[in-house]
Amino acid sequence: MPHFSIEYSANLDAKVDMGELCALVLRTVLDTGLFETGAVRVRAFRTDAYAVADRLPENAFLDMSFRIGIGRSAEEKKRTGEAVFAAVSGHLAALFATPHFALSLEIREIDPVLSWKKNAIHPRLRGK
Template identity: 30%
Template sequence: MPHIVVEYTPNLGHLPFQDMLAAVTRRLAASPEIGDEADLKARVLRAEAFRVGLADEGRGFIHVTLRILAGRSPQAKKDLSQRVLAGMREHMPSLPAALTAYLSVEVVDMDRESYGKVRLG
């Protein structure tokens, strides 16, 4: 915990996702809500099939899901969300004029009672 899952559309595949993940994890690690930076686990997933509204082309999205253990205040969740947005935007290049993209962040509570974790090695 936390798990950071970035989903993106193939027309945004040129983005510097490694740099974005580095910025996001750095910003989250600075939050008082994060106890151990090694708990931050981030990955990027490409959405092969997608649609944005009614348009057949020219649109894309990046959606970041931040999964955290339940119990944080709404203010803490808002702060984490803002840190993710800032980290993603830190390395966001300009997009081609023919492309509109949407960046969103969702903070999701994980059930503390059922979550399990073991450190290997």
């Protein structure tokens, strides 16, 4: 049930291959061993309307939100966040060479009582 969303300012289009970034995040999340392959979803959303800091046109942001089901310890969640943040920070290192980029990540647990799911991918990947 892990859903990873990336929201980014439109001025990053020419600087970041979002498909490649999504693949990196997927690999990193799966490498933690805490999430089932068939459950992980990573997607990116371009934001056309935004205002960042002092509104210089070169200012850019990339905000990551990771919604996960309950059942992982605080240490596991922290380890996952640190792994993803390090991988993405490394991938975007060139953007940090200028004083115009902001990166953020938040992990949130989903309330199981208020979450409904139906997944046809699981049976295929589980070999059933």
